[in-house]
Amino acid sequence: MRITRLLVVVASAATLLATAATPTTAAPRFQHYVALGDSYTSGPFIPIQRTDPLGCGRSTANYPSVLSQALRVGEFTDVSCAGADTTNMTRPQPVPFNGTNPPQLNALRSDTDLVTVGIGGNDDGVFGSVVSTCPRLRPADPTGNPCEQHFTVDGVDTIRAAIEKNGSRVVAVLTAIHERSPQARVLVVGYPRITPPSGTCPAILPFADGDYAWLNQVQRDMNQSLANAADGNATYVDVFGPSEGHDACASGGAAWINGQNDNILAAAAYHPVKEGMAGMAAVVRQYLG
Numbered sequence: 001m002r003i004t005r006l007l008v009v010v011a012s013a014a015t016l017l018a019t020a021a022t023p024t025t026a027a028p029r030f031q032h033y034v035a036l037g038d039s040y041t042s043g044p045f046i047p048i049q050r051t052d053p054l055g056c057g058r059s060t061a062n063y064p065s066v067l068s069q070a071l072r073v074g075e076f077t078d079v080s081c082a083g084a085d086t087t088n089m090t091r092p093q094p095v096p097f098n099g100t101n102p103p104q105l106n107a108l109r110s111d112t113d114l115v116t117v118g119i120g121g122n123d124d125g126v127f128g129s130v131v132s133t134c135p136r137l138r139p140a141d142p143t144g145n146p147c148e149q150h151f152t153v154d155g156v157d158t159i160r161a162a163i164e165k166n167g168s169r170v171v172a173v174l175t176a177i178h179e180r181s182p183q184a185r186v187l188v189v190g191y192p193r194i195t196p197p198s199g200t201c202p203a204i205l206p207f208a209d210g211d212y213a214w215l216n217q218v219q220r221d222m223n224q225s226l227a228n229a230a231d232g233n234a235t236y237v238d239v240f241g242p243s244e245g246h247d248a249c250a251s252g253g254a255a256w257i258n259g260q261n262d263n264i265l266a267a268a269a270y271h272p273v274k275e276g277m278a279g280m281a282a283v284v285r286q287y288l289g
Contacts, residue, residue: 030114031074034181035064036089036104037118039082040191043277044268055095056081061274063189064116066281071288073114079107082268085122086169089176105176112181116284117234118189120170120226124162130218131270135206135260142202145210163221170229178233186234189284190223192243194257194270201249204259237287239280246279256280 035041041064044057052058058080059065068076081093081101093101108115121127134147151159170188177186195205195215207215223240230236246256248270256276258267267273272280 028072028074030071030185032109032112033064033068033071033073033076033114033116034107034112034184035062035068035076035078035080035116036107036177037064037080037116037189038084038122039080039268039271040121041080041116041118041189042078042082043274044082044271045262045264046267046272046274046277047265050078053095053097053099053101055097055099056101057268058082059277061277063272063277063280063284066278067116067284070281070285071114077107079104080118083122084119086119086166086173089119089173105173105180108177108180108184110181110183112184115177115181115184115186116189116237117173117177117186118191119173120163120166121191121222123166123169126159126162126166126218126222130159130215134208134211134215138202138206138208138211141208143209145214146208147211148214159218160221163218163225166222167225167229170226171233174229174233185288187237187284187287188226188230188234189237189280190226190239191219192239192256192272192276192280193247194219196247196249197244199249201259205248206260235287237284239283242283243276243279246276 039057041062042057043059043062046059046061048060050058050060058078064078084093089105090103092103095101133150137146137150140146151157195212200209200212227236243256246254248255248257248259256272256279258269258271258273260269262269
């Protein structure tokens, strides 16, 4: 009888120990995370590139992918695409290699509970105009500000004027997100710093010395327009401030941004590298608490 009771006690203790040793799987904080955005979200050339479609330059190491893994979300949908502007939230986007990225907002569902969106830099061709024009103007006036002068027409800075119009478009995008996913936590992710707050590095960023200050202001204006659009509609995530010291000129592997040359094994020109995406993911996660 004593042996029987002893066996029962031992068996019960073993069961309790086994139960205690078995880890419990907590429910994910977010059930369905959707990432929307342009190339600063998708991560062209950062390994490993996805093929759905290949022309979007969507990396498995972009900041949404890193964030989704860190948060252990239940389901992750990334529809960001290089070259996207605010119109591609509701319209299909043709991409290289005969592909098409569907309207990005189509990925949203009524049960989507987390959305990040990084958009606006391609509206009115702002980003493309700057990076394609400024480098070719440097040789004629390397210490001046030829790019700022080029984009100033009748006393109006056309680049900064174009940025001012972005706010209402981003507000419309945010309104549409809330209509489709009314329970979602929505974060508007800004753009990281490309140029340093002072100094130059023409071998990496081939802009005229005097244009660096102007380019800094253009970046500030872009991020401020996103912050204004997010006010009352979403949480604005400032990655411009935290990326100071991680601009394209940063040395010792500290740069979050690639320089003037495409690197098909690392990042597109003037775009985030893998380390930059990891840094942005960390900033976004801080905002989520």
